[in-house]
Amino acid sequence: MLPEAKTYxxxxxxxKWQIPEVxxxxxxxxxxxxxxxxxxxxxxxxxxxxxxxxxSYADLxxxxxxxANLLQAESVEAGDRVGVLLPQMPETAYAHIAALKLGAITxxxxxxxxDEALAFRLGNSGAKxxxxxxxxxxxxxxxxxxxxxxxxxxxxxxxxxGAKDLSTAISSQSxxxxxxxxxxxxxxxxxxxxxxxxxxxGALHAHRVLLGHLxxxxxxxxxxGQPGDRIWTPADWAWIGGLLDVLMPALHLGVPVVACxxxxxTPEAAFALLEAQKIRNAFLPPTALxxxxxxxxxxxxxxxxxxxxxxxxxxxxxxxxxxxRKTFGLTINEFYGQTECNMIVSSCSAIMEARPGIMGxxxxxxxxxxxxxxxxxxxxxxxxxxxxxxxxxxxxxxxWNNPSATKExxxxxxxxxxxxxxxxxxxxxxxxxxxxxxxxxxxxxIGPGEIEDCLLKxxxxxxxxxxxxxxxxxxxxxxxxxVLAAGVQATDELSTEIAAFVKTQLAAHEYPREIAFVDSLPxxxxxxxxxxxxxxMANDNPVTGQ
Numbered sequence: 001m002l003p004e005a006k007t008y009x010x011x012x013x014x015x016k017w018q019i020p021e022v023x024x025x026x027x028x029x030x031x032x033x034x035x036x037x038x039x040x041x042x043x044x045x046x047x048x049x050x051x052x053x054x055x056s057y058a059d060l061x062x063x064x065x066x067x068a069n070l071l072q073a074e075s076v077e078a079g080d081r082v083g084v085l086l087p088q089m090p091e092t093a094y095a096h097i098a099a100l101k102l103g104a105i106t107x108x109x110x111x112x113x114x115d116e117a118l119a120f121r122l123g124n125s126g127a128k129x130x131x132x133x134x135x136x137x138x139x140x141x142x143x144x145x146x147x148x149x150x151x152x153x154x155x156x157x158x159x160x161x162g163a164k165d166l167s168t169a170i171s172s173q174s175x176x177x178x179x180x181x182x183x184x185x186x187x188x189x190x191x192x193x194x195x196x197x198x199x200x201x202g203a204l205h206a207h208r209v210l211l212g213h214l215x216x217x218x219x220x221x222x223x224x225g226q227p228g229d230r231i232w233t234p235a236d237w238a239w240i241g242g243l244l245d246v247l248m249p250a251l252h253l254g255v256p257v258v259a260c261x262x263x264x265x266t267p268e269a270a271f272a273l274l275e276a277q278k279i280r281n282a283f284l285p286p287t288a289l290x291x292x293x294x295x296x297x298x299x300x301x302x303x304x305x306x307x308x309x310x311x312x313x314x315x316x317x318x319x320x321x322x323x324x325r326k327t328f329g330l331t332i333n334e335f336y337g338q339t340e341c342n343m344i345v346s347s348c349s350a351i352m353e354a355r356p357g358i359m360g361x362x363x364x365x366x367x368x369x370x371x372x373x374x375x376x377x378x379x380x381x382x383x384x385x386x387x388x389x390x391x392x393x394x395x396x397x398x399x400w401n402n403p404s405a406t407k408e409x410x411x412x413x414x415x416x417x418x419x420x421x422x423x424x425x426x427x428x429x430x431x432x433x434x435x436x437x438x439x440x441x442x443x444x445x446i447g448p449g450e451i452e453d454c455l456l457k458x459x460x461x462x463x464x465x466x467x468x469x470x471x472x473x474x475x476x477x478x479x480x481x482x483v484l485a486a487g488v489q490a491t492d493e494l495s496t497e498i499a500a501f502v503k504t505q506l507a508a509h510e511y512p513r514e515i516a517f518v519d520s521l522p523x524x525x526x527x528x529x530x531x532x533x534x535x536x537m538a539n540d541n542p543v544t545g546q
Contacts, residue, residue, distance in 0.1 A: 001214040002223065002364055008351050015215070015364050019393050023184040025210045026064065026100035029251035031179065034061035041256045044230075045090050046277055048262055048269070053090070060094050065177035066170040067098035071129060073173075074152050078103030078180050081125045081190065084238075085109040085118070085132035085140075087261040091156045091166065092237050093247060095131040100188055100207070103180035107190045107202075110238040111136065112508040116454060119143040120199055121192050122150060125400060129154065137161040184208040184393075190400050191240050193339035194438055194447030202400030203339045210248050212394025216343025216363035217249040220310035220335040221281050222350040225253040229307065232258035232273065233283035234265055235443065240339050241312065246283050255281070267292040275302040283310045285443030286320070289332070290473055293323050304328060310335055310346075313443050313475075315431050318356040334359050336431060339445075340396045341388050341415050344368050345429050358430045359421075366392055370423045375411035378423075383432060386421040387414040437531045439468030440475045446510050448478075448531065454506045455480060458498055460488045465521045465529040469514060469538040479538050480512035481521060490517035514538075 003014040033040055038058035045053045055063075076082065082099040084106055086092040099106045107125050109118065111133075118139055122130065126149040130140060134157035141161040144150060155163035182188070188207045192200040218224050224231070231250045235242035250257045258277045262269055270292055274282065284292070289311060292298070306328045312335040324332040331349035336359045345368055347360035362368035367389035370378050378384040388395065390413050398406035409415055420432045439446040448466035455464035463483035468476030482498070484490060495515045503511035522533040 001211070002218050006351065008348070008361060008364075011351070012364055017211075017365055017393060019184050019208050019211055021183060022181055023207050023211070024100060024179055024182045025188055025207050025248060026097040027179050028210060029248050030057060030060045030064060030097045031101070033057040033251075033254055037254075040254060042251060043090055043093055044256060044258045044277060046258055046260045046273065048260060052277075055090055060090075060097060062175040063090070063170070064094040064097035064101060065175050066173040067094060067166075068102045068177045068179075069173040070170050071098060071102055071104070074129065076102060076104055076128055078182075079187070080104045080129075081107055081127040083107045083109050083122055083125070083127045083130040083132075085111060085113075085130055085136040086156065086237075087111050087133075088237055088242070088259040089156070089261060090259065091131065093251075093257075093259075096243075096248075099129075101177065101179040103182050103186070105187050105190055105204075107192075108238040108243055109136075110236060110507065110509075113139075114503070114505045114507055115139055115143050116457075116505045117450070117507050119146050121202070122147050124199070125190055125202060128152070131156075131166065132163070133157050134160060137163040182207055184211070185397075187397060189243075191243075191339050194445050194450065199453065200447060200450055201402055201405055203396045204398055204400050205396050208393040209244065209396075210252060212392065213244050213249050213343045214252070215365045216335055216337070216346045216394075217245060218253075219346040219348040219363055220283075220312075220333045220343075221308040222333065222348060224250070224281060224308065225255060226307065229255045229280050230258065230278060231255050231281040231283075232260065232277065232279045234262065234270065234288050235283060235285055239444070240337075240342050241283065241285070241443070244342060245310075245312075245335075265291070267295045271295065271298050271302045271304070274304055274306065278305065280305060280307040281309070282306065283312075284332075285313050286311055286316060287313075287442040287474060289316070289320055289324070292327075293320065299327050306330060308333065312336055313440060315357055315359060321354055321356045335363070336360070336386075336429070337394075338417055338419075340409065341392065341394055341417070343394060344388050345386075355428060358428050360429065361427050362429070366394070368429060369414075370421055370429070371411065371414050371416075373411060373416075375414040380425050381422055383420055383422050385411075385414075386417045386419045386429065386431070387411070388417070389413050390415060437467065439466075439478055441468065441471075441477055442474045442509065444509050446478060451478065451480070451502060451506060451510055451512070452529075454502050455482065455498065455512075457505070458501050460485055460494060460498065462486075463521050465531060465534050466512065467531050467534045467538055469535075477513040478510060479514040479516070479534075481516050481518050481534055481537070483519065483521060484517055
């Protein structure tokens with residue numbers, strides 16, 4: 001998408017958005033390539049401890065067409081919601097492609113979600129179908145009575161827990177399918193984003209969101225789409241970072257995507273995969289980079305041939321940048337965005353020098369600035385809201401069934417990210433902190449409100465407040481402050497029990513690793529927990545917990 005030029009300014013001057021009226025993500029990332037180069041390598045499934053399987057664009061087209069025909073036969077129509085509860089694997093890719101070609105709206109779902117998290121997302125979206133594996137099918141079976149809109153569950157591991165076997169179900173379907181002619185502004189994907197109060201909100205994106213991502217993706221990978229490019233990320237495809245920063249744009253650009261579902265991420269396994277699969281490009285979240293940096297002399301143990309590495313989620317420091325140059329022989333590019341409006345700031349070592357501690361410049365095509373709460377642009381070097389101006393093709397359509405929350409996201413034509421930053425005279429954007437209370441842990445953005453709601457369901461808990469506590473490896477860990485019910489004794493065993501309760505009920509990555517039992521919580525006059533005071537407590541008084 002980006003024009004060729006040697007400087008940021010020259011590219012920016014030549015660039016112009018070209019968003020067609022009719023556009024479908026499924027067609028763009030699969031059928032278009034299958035028509036002109038059917039045998040082109042699209043997806044490599046490198047299963048840990050197993051064989052490596054390669055899928056061409058023709059393979060993805062046939063499989064997605066068969067699934068699209070099945071969904072159509074099951075009365076799935078344009079606008080219906082289809083959940084995809086799977087790890088990195090071929091079925092994840094062609095499930096999204098199939099539903100999108102049908103005009104349905106896909107909902108990427110994280111495999112570590114527990115019953116409560118799944119019940120909310122599937123119920124709130126009114127999902128009609130879920131494509132999942134055995135683990136997901138078992139979870140859905142337990143909550144199915146709470147999901148009146150759910151008509152069909154397809155399982156990649158065979159017929160079980162009330163789900164139909166995906167492979168058997170599509171085997172009798174035709175490999176031909178005529179995609180629905182969707183408009184670029186038609187809804188395509190709902191990605192639930194963590195909020196600071198109450199339940200998560202579903203960020204609804206249009207088909208144009210893929211095109212909106214391309215400038216930032218190309219910049220952060222020093223112009224992704226070069227001969228020999230081959231990309232991988234440990235980030236789950238259930239999150240916008242895995243799905244729309246890697247899988248979909250890479251397939252659109254004709255770059256093969258390596259899929260690997262590690263049972264547990266280890267830096268040694270990551271290095272070995274980079275070598276074995278001859279990976280040239282990677283999106284590595286800061287937590288992954290910090291873990292990989294702990295390995296001694298990786299450049300002497302593995303033969304790597306990396307061309308680009310992108311990272312986002314927090315600002316990289318000088319040490320990580322220097323380590324990246326020594327280990328990979330390249331400069332790690334930083335990027336920034338959020339679920340509602342992603343890939344809007346990026347660095348690009350091919351055309352600009354890295355500035356450790358500063359994210360980058362607005363990604364080509366996006367108008368990003370620092371504004372006050374009324375949407376007024378602030379002077380250089382003034383702290384304010386990092387904001388994006390609409391219209392913008394990468395910007396969400398709004399929160400699913402939540403117009404009031406959508407309205408609150410904007411100040412005039414500026415979408416407020418909720419993050420504080422400053423801009424210098426050359427347009428570089430520096431991230432300073434968050435105005436909200438979202439916790440960044442191991443690359444995940446976690447909303448405290450959802451965890452607090454879950455904690456309150458435990459019979460021993462009367463009040464709960466959740467914050468992020470700084471952690472050198474995970475950026476932050478989830479810490480909970482809990483007021484116990486009358487007569488309940490604070491014990492280490494109870495702390496372990498409550499942490500396990502959240503892990504199973506909500507999500508394995510959202511449980512509190514530290515729990516402090518307190519007599520009361522700091523509250524506003526309207527009954528809201530004052531989390532900034534809890535954060536100060538977390539910083540000043542470390543508590544040993546989970």
